[in-house]
Amino acid sequence: MPSVNPPRGMRDILPAEKSRRERVLSVIRDRYSAHGFDEIETPVMEEYARLHAGIGGDNEKLAFNVMKRGLDAEAIRAAADDPASLTDLGLRYDLTVPLARFYATHRAELPTVFRAIQIAPVWRAERPQKGRYRQFMQCDIDIIGDASSRAEAELIVASLDALDALQLTGASVRINDRRALDWMLEAFGFSEAERPGVLITIDKLDKVGAQGVIAELRSRDATVSAVDAFELFLTGEHPSVAEIFGGEQIRGMLPDGAPDEIVEHLVSLGTAVAAARDGAAVPLVFDPFLVRGMGYYTGTIFELAHPSVSYSLGGGGRYDGMIGRFLGQEVPAVGFSIGFERIVDLVDAQDLSEAAAVVIVHDRDVPMVELLAAKSAFVAEGARVRLEQRTKNVKGLLERAASDGYRQFAMLQAGQSAESLELKPLA
Template sequence: MASTAPARGMRDFLPADVRRRAYVIGVIRGVYERYGFEPLETPAVENIETLLGKYGEEGNQLIFKILKRGEHEASGQADLALRYDLTVPLSRVVAEHRGALPRYFKRFQIQPVWRADRPARGRFREFYQCDVDATGSTSPVVEAELCAAACEAMQALGFSDAVLRLNHRAVLAGVLDVAGVPADRHGDALVALDKLDKIGLDGVKAEYEQRGLAPALADTVLGILGAAAISGAVAADNEAALSRVEAFVAGHEAATAGIATMREVLSLAAHTPAAGQLRVDLSLARGLSYYTGCIMEMTVPDLAGSLGGGGRYDNLVGMFLGQQVPAAGFSLGLERILVVMGERGMFPAHIAATAADVLVAQWNASSAGEALALAHALRRHGLRVEVYPDADKLGKQFKYAASTGVPLVVIEGEDEKAAGELTVKDLRSGEQRRLPRADAGPLLRDLLTPASSGSL
């Protein structure tokens, strides 16, 4: 018999899971829309050449490839792939629809992506990203607004202790240059450095050696980044961290300009909801190869890894368009956010509730039409109403409602019809009473409010 479990790294989402996901997506979407970002959706499948070469060596290996079909299937070649992220598809869209889009295009996109990764706790092969991006401007105002939107979304979800770590790829490149890492080995050095919080200093040294880089280079680079970076902490004093690296890369034009940009982003962000949440972290590398400027990562205390990240990628759109279009973006990781919120009990109590407020009981087999009519009348008052499908004993109907979390059961028997009333049983308190049928909608809504619970 075939297994009924989903493929490894994939999941089924039961109703309570879907409600939690919808709640988080709704909060994030609401914040993004308040910042003037427009919605965008792209296909799950992209041409494989669209994705290859955009994510670095390790990223290429994690792309889910789709074999050619029909008579070409035996070739074993792939011409399509599931999208790896939402940033490269955005860049393709900007290039494809440049004439129809505004010069300064702000978009948010909340869709699933796929990676042929090894499944682990909070890490899946299919997962949602919640992206917000802006194209068309090199102004640090863009980064400041992205930081503000990401921080405000996290605050709205209850992460008041979130920290947004900030670095710049030109600063990293300057440190590597001055430390003596050959320019053609910067990618290897950054991929290893990006794993610092997971594998530690010794692990980075070992990876440098595996990649043919002298272990002494790791000592030099990490020595420049400082003890705080090595321990996984971030700089409490942003200016002190910038001044330290500024002294080391003095004379390196690109790195010095990167430091100036970081200072400006910090200054601008001080006027936004990101104030006080940005921390300079000179060890932050972010493995994706398309970043060209500021890079950011969202973390919370006592949690390994990040809940989101992003940065500036001024060259990516140009790979499709043939001319440079500046761009920057930030992505919140929905799956990790959901896991952490669940573990920490951060969801509002009503989010995991049943899909119905009221169950309309069937009194007998001939009352089905009347039960449906009553349900329709109650729905017109904004109530979520389920009709019990069979004329079972009332005890069985009450038991079903209790098992699914429906708080109120409504009965319209012969006595109730004759009196123009309904019987309502509140399963939260066990109390039962009559209500006038004509006013049932508003009265039931009142009974659902916390203040009315148990006060039948």
């Protein structure tokens, strides 16, 4: 007999959890829309060549590929040395590559500056473990066609607004610039060819610490003098400054001579975000060693942090070179992705439901016409309504309804109308 369990790394979602997830998604979608973003939808599959064009980083290795239809045994044997020739499609492993293809396809129908929402599942052939799934939801917002720092500021403000609406206040954004990283590695003396590998190692700083990073760089046979310079900078003292986020602080956390253009760009982001948030403390934290693994980032990069957890709740960055791969001309683009699967576990979704959710518990002898009339009366007022026939264990019935997101209940007997029912809270 075949297993009745879902595939490894994938989940069945029961009604209560589905309702919870949808309430969180509705808040995120509402806040993104309020900031002028428009939702789009793309196919779950893209062409194999597009998903493996060298722009998806390590995610390309995790793609689920779809075998060509109609292959005979001879064709399969002929592809023994080239398994990729057996496939022509693949499940999307993120929403950024499909968005780039979407924009290249529909550019003439879209505004000059296009603000996109994408909320949809993606698939990666991960090793299943707690909190890491092979199918999961992504919530992306992207701005295409705006090369200015306004685009990054809009994304950051909209994302922080979404977290505030989910009552996850106190979030901050760690921020850096890939151009600053590249300049810093050049200043230390790393060659251009070895910098991608050096960045991979620096990305492990939070996990292995400064000495672990230096040890790995030496084991990689990176330029010795460059590693020495980096170690001296990494372990040395840096001047403390009063400002929380600004030019003086950023320069103090970089080697001497940081390019004015990059510093001024980051400072302008802080000024814009603070203004959008009514002058509150700037929720940006400059991190000169923030890398983010995707190789397509070309400028600003950021990660969403919250004091309740040690891991990031999302992130993104500028990827100006990607769309040009499909369109044949450069188009500026930047995106921010909220980690929905991580956020949904932190949110008290009960507090997000504004509409009434009512369970009508009825006796067995209540005529169908009265049942449906009572239900329809509540539905017409905007309530979500479930009919439940009274059982011996009414307490268990109500507990289950409460776990499914219902907030009130009423007992209905034959001859009663909706107006005569007394609504009581579900504890």
